Amino acid sequence: MQYVSTRGQAPVLGFEDVLLAGLARDGGLYVPQSWPQFSKDDIRTMRGLPYSEIAVRVMLPFLGGAIAEDDFRAIVKDAYASFDHAAVTPLVQLDQSNWVLELFHGPTLAFKDVALQLLGRLFDHVLAKRGERVTIVGATSGDTGSAAIEACRDRQNVDIFILHPKGRTSEVQRRQMTSVLSDNVHNIALHGTFDDCQDLVKAMFNDVAFRDRMGLSAVNSINWARIMAQIVYYFTAAVALGAPDRKVAFTVPTGNFGNVYAAYGARAMGLPIEKLVVGSNSNDILARFFASGTMSAAPVVPTLSPSMDIQISSNFERLLFDLLGRDGAAVTASMNRFRAEGKFEVTEAQLAEALAIFSGHRVDEAGTMATIEAVWTGCGYLLDPHTAVGVASAKAAGLPADVATVILATAHPAKFPDAVEKATGHRPDLPPRLSDLYVREERLSELPNELGAVQDFVAARARAAKEAA
Numbered sequence: 373m374q375y376v377s378t379r380g381q382a383p384v385l386g387f388e389d390v391l392l393a394g395l396a397r398d399g400g401l402y403v404p405q406s407w408p409q410f411s412k413d414d415i416r417t418m419r420g421l422p423y424s425e426i427a428v429r430v431m432l433p434f435l436g437g438a439i440a441e442d443d444f445r446a447i448v449k450d451a452y453a454s455f456d457h458a459a460v461t462p463l464v465q466l467d468q469s470n471w472v473l474e475l476f477h478g479p480t481l482a483f484k485d486v487a488l489q490l491l492g493r494l495f496d497h498v499l500a501k502r503g504e505r506v507t508i509v510g511a512t513s514g515d516t517g518s519a520a521i522e523a524c525r526d527r528q529n530v531d532i533f534i535l536h537p538k539g540r541t542s543e544v545q546r547r548q549m550t551s552v553l554s555d556n557v558h559n560i561a562l563h564g565t566f567d568d569c570q571d572l573v574k575a576m577f578n579d580v581a582f583r584d585r586m587g588l589s590a591v592n593s594i595n596w597a598r599i600m601a602q603i604v605y606y607f608t609a610a611v612a613l614g615a616p617d618r619k620v621a622f623t624v625p626t627g628n629f630g631n632v633y634a635a636y637g638a639r640a641m642g643l644p645i646e647k648l649v650v651g652s653n654s655n656d657i658l659a660r661f662f663a664s665g666t667m668s669a670a671p672v673v674p675t676l677s678p679s680m681d682i683q684i685s686s687n688f689e690r691l692l693f694d695l696l697g698r699d700g701a702a703v704t705a706s707m708n709r710f711r712a713e714g715k716f717e718v719t720e721a722q723l724a725e726a727l728a729i730f731s732g733h734r735v736d737e738a739g740t741m742a743t744i745e746a747v748w749t750g751c752g753y754l755l756d757p758h759t760a761v762g763v764a765s766a767k768a769a770g771l772p773a774d775v776a777t778v779i780l781a782t783a784h785p786a787k788f789p790d791a792v793e794k795a796t797g798h799r800p801d802l803p804p805r806l807s808d809l810y811v812r813e814e815r816l817s818e819l820p821n822e823l824g825a826v827q828d829f830v831a832a833r834a835r836a837a838k839e840a841a
């Protein structure tokens with residue numbers, strides 16, 4: 373299996389290099405040269421298998437032999453042993469046609485754990501084999517940061533720097549990051565938005581001298597391995613509901629477009645999916661794109677679903693690559709235009725191709741609160757605000773009743789207790805292992821939104837860590 377960049381100019385890489393590379397050297401994102409294929413019979417044979425076994429089957433073709441099957445099986449089993457539900461990502465039925473896929477049973481209570489628990493172990497395996505050390509730089513609007521820190525804390529060959537937008541995460545999200553006091557963990561509270569954080573991370577990768585000197589790697593969904601691991605739960609959920617012999621659709625609360633792109637990948641691998649419903653909060657650039665064919669940035673507004681307060685959805689570039697006929701030069705031109713003018717558009721035919729698979733919906737703050745309240749009253753089930761955007765989007769999509777619709781529950785409601793309590797009068801509790809979170813010591817550094825300041829900080833801390841090692 374080989375991986376190519378969406379911008380067409382970076383070297384073609386195998387799995388190990390793609391895992392460590394993060395962003396491609398031409399500024400693009402890596403995608404598989406071709407998608408592994410699963411027949412309907414292959415999918416039927418997944419019925420009744422445990423999560424980790426389906427995970428091995430789905431992901432093995434992406435490794436291209438880079439890790440022996442038995443070693444990979446052991447890594448996968450170990451990664452998901454840390455989840456507090458035997459099914460890893462259980463389904464909960466809301467009504468006749470709608471199910472919630474709970475992706476929040478990992479250590480940090482968000483869907484990011486599903487990929488990052490695996491990634492931390494893959495980094496260890498590959499770095500130990502190569503005798504290398506990396507400096508991870510990541511951007512978070514709240515959840516990737518804590519999941520990545522939890523997965524990488526105290527790992528010998530890794531220093532991890534996470535940029536979060538100061539004051540724009542929930543308190544639980546911030547504390548989950550900043551209360552990890554391990555020497556290899558460095559939290560940066562940036563004076564800016566998530567998009568600023570993500571821009572700085574990409575700028576560090578695009579500074580080739582800095583990238584090579586520091587040995588940069590990524591934990592955001594620019595890293596192909598993140599997408600690969602997220603593809604798995606689309607298979608497990610669809611198969612549990614009767615696929616490929618039953619119609620299934622997914623609704624995905626969306627920000628950076630990584631999770632829903634993983635669903636697109638599952639579909640490209642042969643999993644029959646009727647529709648992919650993209651749910652946006654008031655930061656609705658994607659909903660506007662699917663309505664018009666124009667991607668046009670607007671200022672980010674803070675919402676009740678802060679992890680989706682994003683205007684520049686990084687992974688959309690991977691979809692665009694396919695919509696533009698896998699033409700790296702055309703993707704580069706669109707992305708350059710987006711950077712210069714804040715917008716680009718696709719043709720009517722390209723939009724129609726996208727709409728054959730996706731639909732996009734916007735849910736405002738009142739709609740988010742009303743959905744949390746209605747599902748609590750109607751089903752006695754607590755939604756977090758991100759998942760509520762998903763549930764409301766599923767309703768707006770109006771899929772036929774014979775389609776089993778799976779809404780991705782991307783975070784535990786206890787990560788956003790204020791919004792949930794306001795909507796339902798019920799304050800969700802953190803699990804006992806996190807019950808002292810509010811009194812734990814925190815450590816973080818505040819930095820301005822300036823590339824030089826962030827690079828100097830990363831270089832100085834990484835040098836000190838290397839000398840201490």
Ligand SMILES: Cc1ncc(COP(=O)(O)O)c(C=O)c1O
Binds near residue numbers: 483625632
């Ligand atoms: C709770 C939650 N829901 C939804 C999203 C959006 O997912 P994606 O960025 O993959 O579109 C995020 C952040 O990524 C998140 O943390």
Ligand SMILES: N[C@@H](CCOP(=O)(O)O)C(=O)O
Binds near residue numbers: 627
């Ligand atoms: N919502 C995310 C933003 C980063 O997304 P990623 O999937 O690219 O890591 C977060 O919670 O940090």
